[in-house]
Amino acid sequence: MAVAVSAPGLPVTADKAAADAPLTTKGLKPKRFTKEELLQTHQTYLKTQDDSPNAPRPVKQPILSEAYPASTKSIRDLEIIPLSELHPETHHRGKGIIVKAVSPPFVGAGAVSVVEDEFGNADKLAIYNQPDSSILSGVPEGCVIAVKEPYYKNNGAERDFIICVDHPSDVILLRFTDPIIPEPLRLGPLLKTAEDWKKAGDHAFIEKDFPTAVFCYTEAIEASEDDAFKAPIFTKRAGVNLILGRYDAAKSDALASRTGGPQDWKAYYNAGRAAYGLCSYAESNTLLSKALELNPSHDGIQKEHARCAARLREEETGSYDFPEMLASLAPNHVHLDRGSFLSNTRVGPSEHHGRGLFATRDIKAGEIVFVEKATLMPNQYDPSRASAALYALMVRQLCENPSLNSQVLGMHHGTYERSGLEGTVVDGVPVVDVFLLEAIRTTNCFSAPRSTVADTRATRVEGRMAKGLWVHAAAMNHSCVPNTMRSFVGDVLISRATRDIKAGDELFHQYVPVKSLPDVRAQQQREGWGFACDCDLCTTEKRCSEGGLARRKELLAAVEKLCNKKLPGRELIPDASIRAVDKLTKQLEEAHEASIYVEGVPRLTLIYPCNWLVGAHRGRKNHAKVVKYALKVLRNFGFRVPDESEVWDPRDLYSQSGNTALMSLHVVKALRRLGEAYEALGHKEMAERSLEAAELGYTMVTGFKNELAVMDR
Template sequence: MAIHGDLVGTVPSRRLSKEELAKTHKVHLKKQDLSPDAPRPVKQPVMSEAYPASTRSIRDVEIIPLNRLRVETHHRGQGIIVKVISPPYIGAGAVSLVEDEFGNADKLAIYNQGDSSILSGVPEGCVVAVKEPYYKHNGAENDYMICVDHPSDVILLRFTDPIVPESLRLGPLLKTGDDWKKAGDTAFLEKDFPTAVFCYTESLEALEDDNLKPPIHTKRAGTNLILGRYDAAKADALASRTGNPSDWKAYYNAGRAAYGLCEYRTSKEHLEMALKLNASGSGVRKEYERCLARLREEEMGDYDFYAMFSLLNPQNVHLDVGSFLRRTAIADSKHHGKGLFATEDIKVGDIVFAEKACLMPNQYEPARASAALYAMMVRQLCDNPSLAQTVLKLYPGEVERTGAEGAIVDGVPVVDVFLVEGIRTKNCFSLPLSTLEDTKPSMREGRQAKGLWVHASHMNHSCVPNTMRSFLGDVLISRATRNISSGEEIFQQYVPVKPLADLRNQQYKEGWGFECACPLCDGERQSLESILEKRKEALVAVEKVCNKKLPSKGLIPDASIRAVDRLAKALEDLHEPEVYDNLPRLTLIYPSNWLVGAHRGRKNWSKVVRYGIKVLRNFGFKTPADESESWNPMDIYTESGNASLMTIHVVAALRRLAEAYEALGHKDMAKRSLEAAEFGYMLVTGFKNDLSGMDA
């Protein structure tokens, strides 16, 4: 039943009673028991319904009773304090029945809490505060619910917090600090780590003797390490120091926490202190050596890519490596906001940077990958507030900022889920398990994960970029596709470039809100509109004759080859020399590739050479005007100017040239073409690989 517009903003005349709520809730709980191990869905935000997270403390708002909540309203400047009176029903969120100090009851739905938080399924009897709550109509008559989207809008209150009304307390708190510690130990043994953290926190608050607190900090540090809450683990580890030699464990835990945050220099300092106090500790020495290896990678960019590749499998996509970023720096760009710039001269083929993902779930099903990344981003920003310093500064599209994103309020960082989703959609990358495997015919199609690389996210787009990215698990490798000078802006290709300028720029406007000003797009704007329309028509005609399919093995009829050749020449004539003299001709790539395949099937090797060279030319590379001319294919990487486009199709064309030259008896040219193909394959896959695995 849809809610009437005249009820919006009003207090409902009737709500479901506590008994009615309990009856319905029990039905849901029974359904939940039937499938306790079912994967938990994620509620991704609907961007058209965006509203900001609360930035106020619960102590700075007016606390109101549940019966004052108004329909479809965000109660700015107000808050509620309620006790949970039912077990949670776990779905996309956790739905519980709650009661305020006046006996009013309602439903509370808490979304976007990670498994590390006790709020992901608040136990019965806990007291929570909701800041500036949103009261939602559920569709059925008299059925409403308090809906909490932003994880920082709900606070788990300590039982002794003076803000908790007396009637909501559990009664006299008989537990001492030692009782809470024992409860935490029990929860830990039961692997209920969020509850263990809660109990250890209560123990620390109850203890009056500071000398008794270090062991509790140690326990909480270890539990937070298990939960991946590295900021809190590091703080607890350092708080557990006593000034005695046993402090080696405090520094060891602090070092492990810093390592988890990829703060390798800080990790090294803490681990050195641990070794100073415990030189014989083999575990500490092992962590220290691992940390030194990450620092070498950060400084030198010296990676064993073959070893990294050998470790990859669907269950192990997160590689233990450091990020090599020192050749680049983030600065203001004349194109769009911030950009990435070279801090030194970089030669074609060299690593520009290699970056381990800040956040990347192991989820390669496209239908689930986006939701998995969104959920991970929210959880990690809540669990490790230090991430906010980098992640929440990224471009979020049209989502408005409050300026308080990431600020600690009521002990938790302000996390706006709509801002997070905006950042995800504008900055994430789609990726295979490895780019190398993705070039092979045996690769299963459609397997794409999504991840966030903060440094790489600052790169602006160009249709003819000077770098090419590849992936090994959660590591992004960026290599120079031509020589880059110190101070030059570094560009990447956001998505595969469409042949027609208007279509690709429409994609950029819809996806990122910009119009491309790369040399190719700027050059193509000089073409007459009438020419552009004729080019579209000619491309459609070519694709129709070719059935939008490149030739496989077998003979293509001469008539078909002549038809495609004729249409390709007509299309070529629609590219004005004054515009395209040094630019790619993207609409010609498909027919040129098709003709390479067709002539190869007929073993017409001289024609394979002719059209293979045309493929390279149409990608913007400098090639000989006459295919009989002697040339070095490796020169395409250094003498083609700033408007060439490197793709796997360039590698394929070079391989075909090598094959054709070999068949024609031009051994030297075959060798040079193969060398150029191998070099290009390194650019595509990220490291040197054997071409034999490519799809023939």
């Protein structure tokens, strides 16, 4: 998918002088182009249309500040008006139009057609956000459609207007025999018999025109009263819907094809595959088991049944082969065939932000909290297109699979005002409000690398991020010092405990990596999600004086400028530079109020300079100083660690009583440097313990056990 930034509809047809003319006054009937003028201009753009079937289709992504609600009324409850009664810049509430397409569609971010009403009035109609499986994604010439509560707007120039349909449920493809169609628009059925429609569907299927095949099979079913004739048509339509990913419809059709005979194995087989596509593995298992009873030797049923059993085991045990999952990833293969392990957690009311996620049992530091396959995630690793791709996928899936509405529409939607009727089936389709979906997307989506393991490598490719929705994970509330950490393998999210968690404890994660300065952090949370964090760190830092905060800002900026915001590698840093940074770091330490930043409270502004000093002393092989500053890094993350002269066990780091420390990849790196320095100083046991702690931390960061050397590749 690509993001469309052009204005909706066809390019304007008037010259610059006309384009600069003022818009027609709202409420007055505008002077429009004639049907002949519209068709002539439309034809010029049809000649430029890209007919490449594999070309990415642009997306018109909604702007929330321009939101308007989807229609929740049936077309039969609206007053049908002629096109001549449309007023510019108006949402015609309580009204509807019925028109016939009199041109082929110009397909871009939407599908633009010239349409005509029963009185011969003509105008342009732009239909956006239709799934590719729908005929409405490119309305064929001659089809009759109804638009509910149409939005009529100026298209950029004088006399140039367009009917703009953003919500996919606001437009209905009418059957040719629908009595609501006015007589002048009636063509009658294009084919006379159910058999003719079946043959037309078969032909469309052979041509791989699957939306038309579904339409023709539907007409065949509606035209016949013979159940014996309709049963195989239901089977055909179920198969096409499976190809299109319309799993709800496929399951319904498959079950409707049953006759009570031994051939019903195919009905249960197709219904089981459809349920699997919806990740309803228990239901899929039941349906496939019935298919296996009727046809126990069928290889396809056996294979699907075994695959479903594997997903059920994952859901029950939380046992995954993560290295195999990682190895299977490719740029065009990130949707992993896995189940979700969620039984360690439950959603419940939270004292923080309405609802949250809670542990159902004790969970040790490093253990899996839950594993969740994405509800929705496109195969799109391009940050400039990731948001548009996820939005388009959300709209398409909620149109094609209405059962997802119960999962997605219950998610937090910010301040967007909803009707409460979203997802309700009206005129045979669920009400889909694209602005609500965009509000849900912006509030709940996660950015995800192809794998978190690869994202920790020194040679990682920057910017290769996708966006997705994980409905269960989205129920978790934010904390700047959370007790879980998430990672990704393809479209699978892995959550691990970063400290010991008791049954009943609320689970938290970071919405985004936290900023070191509390005022910057607060602004990020306020503007991004509209809340004020009340975690232990934020609550503590609210007591800081403005003068102290200003001083820390000043010193941090000085350190970053001196170091060019770059951590050293193995290069030899001059002693003078090290002394200068060390001096500023000590001043920064003193700028933290002792009465506020007690032991166990993170001091995030000190992490960068202490990390820099670890690298600088490592380059000079000053191992004692590496130990000193690596311990400071851990201490500044909130871990309770001793001075460099004391003996301690780094393996107990994550299970400390009252631990509210912040876990990060920098903690892993500090422990690793600590282990190297202990080894060089002859403290072998301490070195081993430090590296064991680093390995456990790296498991939290990457989601599963990996060699620390991966970070250097």
